Every structure is written in structure tokens, then in C-alpha cells.
Amino acid sequence: MPTATLAPSPWETAKTSLKQFFSEDVFKMWFEPLHCIELGEDTITLGVPNDFAAIWIQENYLDLISKHLSLAYGRELSITLQKAAPPQSAHAHRGHSDSAALLDGQGNARGSSGAVSGGRGVNDHAQTGTGFDRDASPRLGAAAPERRRPEATLNPRNTFDTLVVGANNQMAHAAAMAVAQAPAQAYNPLFLYGDTGLGKTHLMHAIGHAILQNRPDARVVYLSTERFTNEFIQALQENSLTKFRQRYRRASVLLLDDVQFLAGKERIQEEFFHTFNDLFESGKQIVLSSDRRASEIQQLEARLVSRFEWGLPADIQAPDYETRVAILRSKAATLKADVPHEVITFIAQRLSGNVRRLEGALIKVSSYAALTGRPLDIPTAEKLLQDVLIEQAQNLLTIDVIQKRVADHFQIRHSDMTSKRRPNNIAIPRQIAMFLSRKLTKHSLQDIGDAFGGRDHGTVIHACKAVDNMIEQDPSMRGSIEFLKTQLAR
Numbered sequence: 001m002p003t004a005t006l007a008p009s010p011w012e013t014a015k016t017s018l019k020q021f022f023s024e025d026v027f028k029m030w031f032e033p034l035h036c037i038e039l040g041e042d043t044i045t046l047g048v049p050n051d052f053a054a055i056w057i058q059e060n061y062l063d064l065i066s067k068h069l070s071l072a073y074g075r076e077l078s079i080t081l082q083k084a085a086p087p088q089s090a091h092a093h094r095g096h097s098d099s100a101a102l103l104d105g106q107g108n109a110r111g112s113s114g115a116v117s118g119g120r121g122v123n124d125h126a127q128t129g130t131g132f133d134r135d136a137s138p139r140l141g142a143a144a145p146e147r148r149r150p151e152a153t154l155n156p157r158n159t160f161d162t163l164v165v166g167a168n169n170q171m172a173h174a175a176a177m178a179v180a181q182a183p184a185q186a187y188n189p190l191f192l193y194g195d196t197g198l199g200k201t202h203l204m205h206a207i208g209h210a211i212l213q214n215r216p217d218a219r220v221v222y223l224s225t226e227r228f229t230n231e232f233i234q235a236l237q238e239n240s241l242t243k244f245r246q247r248y249r250r251a252s253v254l255l256l257d258d259v260q261f262l263a264g265k266e267r268i269q270e271e272f273f274h275t276f277n278d279l280f281e282s283g284k285q286i287v288l289s290s291d292r293r294a295s296e297i298q299q300l301e302a303r304l305v306s307r308f309e310w311g312l313p314a315d316i317q318a319p320d321y322e323t324r325v326a327i328l329r330s331k332a333a334t335l336k337a338d339v340p341h342e343v344i345t346f347i348a349q350r351l352s353g354n355v356r357r358l359e360g361a362l363i364k365v366s367s368y369a370a371l372t373g374r375p376l377d378i379p380t381a382e383k384l385l386q387d388v389l390i391e392q393a394q395n396l397l398t399i400d401v402i403q404k405r406v407a408d409h410f411q412i413r414h415s416d417m418t419s420k421r422r423p424n425n426i427a428i429p430r431q432i433a434m435f436l437s438r439k440l441t442k443h444s445l446q447d448i449g450d451a452f453g454g455r456d457h458g459t460v461i462h463a464c465k466a467v468d469n470m471i472e473q474d475p476s477m478r479g480s481i482e483f484l485k486t487q488l489a490r
């Protein structure tokens with residue numbers, strides 16, 4: 001048996017499963033520094049870096065942490081937060097597990113820890129989905145009856161109550177409600193699709209919660225396609241396909257996230273095809289999510305595409321301004337964060353598209369306010385969110401838009417951006433546009449050179465250096481460039 005990898009402790013497992021619910025920033029800020037100080041029969045003491053973190057976690061995340069801990073340890077644990085320096089090796093990833101493994105060596109936890117993964121290391125993909133069956137079954141004894149498991153793997157915050165409904169998700173929301181009220185009768189499968197961070201997972205979890213509320217004995221299974229894939233591969237390796245199949249085909253509701261990751265994986269598609277048929281034919285509800293329409297998923301077998309389109313495809317768009325304000329208000333209320341209205345509207349105006357990004361921005365400004373005790377105003381918010389604003393600009397801005405804006409500003413023709421003409425009144429704006437393309441987009445030097453009339457990447461490097469010099473030496477040029485940068489990052 002390959003046992004060289006240290007099995008993850010229940011504490012690590014809980015932390016890994018918590019990771020899927022938060023953006024990287026939020027996880028790093030609040031959860032990464034948490035460590036297990038002491039584990040008792042029905043208590044656990046977690047170390048937090050400071051008093052503020054203790055209050056924030058207590059107010060906002062304790063329920064969620066508690067759910068994941070009981071799942072990982074197989075028993076209810078009452079949590080105490082204590083200010084404490086992180087363990088010596090905490091900055092190194094391995095350090096966490098070593099220290100956790102040591103602590104878990106005391107008392108009951110060892111036994112349950114041993115059962116967590118049978119000697120396997122944590123799978124990196126586990127954080128993107130929680131197949132409750134595998135994750136929970138070895139650890140949950142009589143104290144934790146089976147039907148508690150799915151609830152614990154669904155984020156308790158992702159309910160219909162916490163979902164803000166706007167024109168962007170009205171239809172998907174209505175379809176999800178219909179499915180939750182009458183599983184396998186309304187739309188089967190329900191296929192939710194839309195860009196990243198727009199609430200597909202939220203809706204899937206909401207369906208799961210609602211079904212469990214009506215029918216607590218329902219077998220609701222939520223997992224990501226990555227997880228499905230990994231478990232299938234593992235089942236192949238361990239010769240346990242029958243068990244794998246039973247696990248998913250026994251579900252009364254299967255919620256499979258991110259099916260675009262089935263693309264190009266023939267064996268997994270074949271397996272899922274049979275899972276799908278089995279569930280569908282026995283009247284079980286299937287809900288799928290994807291970042292695009294089924295027909296737009298490359299290398300997805302036609303028979304799967306057609307099945308995915310049997311029921312109802314429902315798309316989710318980016319929320320409009322009013323919905324963004326409503327989402328931010330609702331999140332601020334949940335976080336018990338006192339964010340001034342003008343800052344809420346500022347964020348809603350400046351950040352569009354991804355709701356996860358909106359949420360991250362709100363947490364950033366509200367934790368700053370709570371940490372420093374300083375009042376929050378627009379200039380402060382703008383400063384705090386500079387990186388996010390630039391990142392958004394990088395995703396939305398095209399070189400063409402930069403060229404046009406810079407050309408307008410310096411009153412030259414757009415075509416001068418690509419021409420070979422070199423008088424200063426043209427060459428300098430062109431260099432500035434190259435510089436801004438480098439700063440505000442993710443294009444390579446070569447792409448930028450190509451977009452400026454087929455220049456080579458050395459020309460772009462030269463332009464960026466020249467503009468850096470101008471910024472340093474010429475205050476009026478610095479002003480113009482800053483102005484353009486702010487305008488473009490809007």
C-alpha cells in the first residue's frame with residue numbers, strides 16, 4: 001500500500017473543504033492562519049492571529065466552520081477561539097499538516113483521522129467539490145446519521161433566501177425553485193450556464209437545501225466534475241468501480257457542477273452518460289452547471305449534448321447596476337458590516353460582471369474599516385480596490401479601446417497608432433498607448449507590438465521604458481498618463 005503520503009488530519013480536511021466556499025483572498029485572510037491548538041472530547045480550540053480575527057470569525061464564519069468540523073471529526077465540537085501565534089512552521093504548507101497531525105494524535109481524533117483517507121494524501125481538486133459520500137462515510141459514526149451529510153457539504157449560506165433575484169437570473173431562479181418544489185417533474189435535467197462567479201453553484205446548493213428541507217431523507221449529492229473525474233480514476237485504480245457507481249446512481253438528486261470539464265475526457269463522458277441515464281430513467285433529478293451552453297462545450301459527445309438539452313437550459317447573465325447594489329447591500333447585512341451607501345454604489349458602479357469579485361471587494365473595504373476604525377469613504381475604497389479595478393480592466397479592456405482613448409486624448413487619428421509615421425506628436429502618444437496596453441491588459445509584448453502596426457516586442461519594451469522616464473521627469477505628462485489610466489480602468 002502506498003503510505004508515504006501523510007494522511008490529512010481531520011482539521012486539514014475541514015480546512016480544505018472550507019476553501020471551496022471562499023475566494024482566495026478571503027480564505028487567506030481568515031482561514032489560512034487558523035490552527036488547531038487543542039482537541040478535546042467535544043471541544044476544539046482554534047488559534048487566531050488577533051482579537052479582530054476572533055471577533056470577525058465568531059460573527060461571520062463560526063457556523064460554517066462548525067459544520068465542517070463535525071463532518072471531518074465525525075462529532076459535534078464546540079469551538080473556542082484563542083489569540084495565539086501560529087505554529088513555527090505555519091508558513092510552510094507541510095507545517096500545517098505536521099502540527100495538525102501531532103495535535104490530532106491526542107485522543108479520539110487519531111482513530112477518525114486514520115479513517116479519513118486510508119493513507120491517501122489530500123487531493124488538490126477536493127476543494128472544488130464535496131462528494132459527500134466518500135468524504136463523510138468513513139468518519140461518521142452512529143452519532144452522525146447519513147442524511148445529515150449532504151447538508152454539511154452544501155454551503156449553508158447558499159440558499160434561495162440569500163440569493164438576490166434580478167433580471168439577470170430571474171429565469172434560472174424560477175426554474176431552480178420549480179425543480180426544488182417538484183424534483184424530476186419540472187425540468188430534468190436543469191442545465192444552468194453562465195460566466196464564472198454569477199451564482200450557478202449558489203443556485204445548485206439552494207436547490208439541495210430546499211429539497212432536503214421538504215424531504216430530509218432525500219439523497220442529495222453535490223459535487224464538481226473535477227471531483228467526479230478524480231473519484232472515477234481512483235475507482236479504476238483501486239478496482240472499486242461498482243462502489244463508485246452505486247454511490248452516484250443511488251442519489252435521488254445529483255447536482256454536478258462545472259460540466260464543461262468533461263470536455264475531451266472520453267472515459268469520464270462514457271461513465272457519466274451511464275450515470276445520467278440510470279438516474280434519469282429511475283426518475284431522479286439531475287442539475288448541471290457549466291460556463292457555456294452544452295452545444296458550445298468542445299469535444300463533448302453528441303449524445304451527452306443532446307441529453308443536457310433535454311430539460312431546461314437556463315442562463316445566468318451578469319447582474320445590472322441595481323442588482324449589484326442589492327447584492328452588496330444584502331452581503332453587507334449578512335457580514336454585519338457598516339458600509340456607507342456611497343461606498344456601496346461606488347463598488348457597484350466600478351465593478352461589474354463577477355459577483356464573487358463584488359463580494360471580495362466588499363469584504364476588503366469592510367475589514368479595513370473594522371480593523372482600523374477609520375471611516376470609509378470613496379477615496380479610501382478606491383485605493384483599497386486598486387488591484388481589483390486594474391484586474392477587472394485587464395479582463396475587459398482591449399488594446400483597440402486603449403488606442404482610441406489615447407488617440408482622442410492627444411487629438412491624433414486612431415490610424416496613427418498603427419502607422420509608421422514618427423513625429424513626436426504621434427510617436428509619444430503611441431508609446432503611451434503601448435505602455436498602457438502593457439499595464440492594463442494581459443497581452444504579451446508580441447501581441448501588443450502586432451496591434452501597433454506589426455512592431456516587434458523590443459519596440460514595446462523601449463516604449464515602456466521611455467514612458468517610465470517621462471512619468472519620472474515630466475509632471476504634466478505624469479498627470480496625463482495617470483488620468484488616462486484611471487479613465488481606462490473604469
Ligand SMILES: Nc1ncnc2c1ncn2[C@@H]1O[C@H](COP(=O)(O)OP(=O)(O)OP(=O)(O)O)[C@@H](O)[C@H]1O
Nearest residue numbers: 162163164195196197198199200201202327355356
Ligand atoms: N444573485 C446573487 N445573490 C447573492 N449572491 C450571489 C448572487 N450571485 C452570486 N452570488 C455569490 O457570488 C459568489 C460566487 O457565486 P458562485 O460560486 O455560485 O458562482 P458560479 O457561477 O458557480 O462560479 P464558477 O463558475 O466560478 O464556479 C458566491 O458567494 C455567491 O453566493
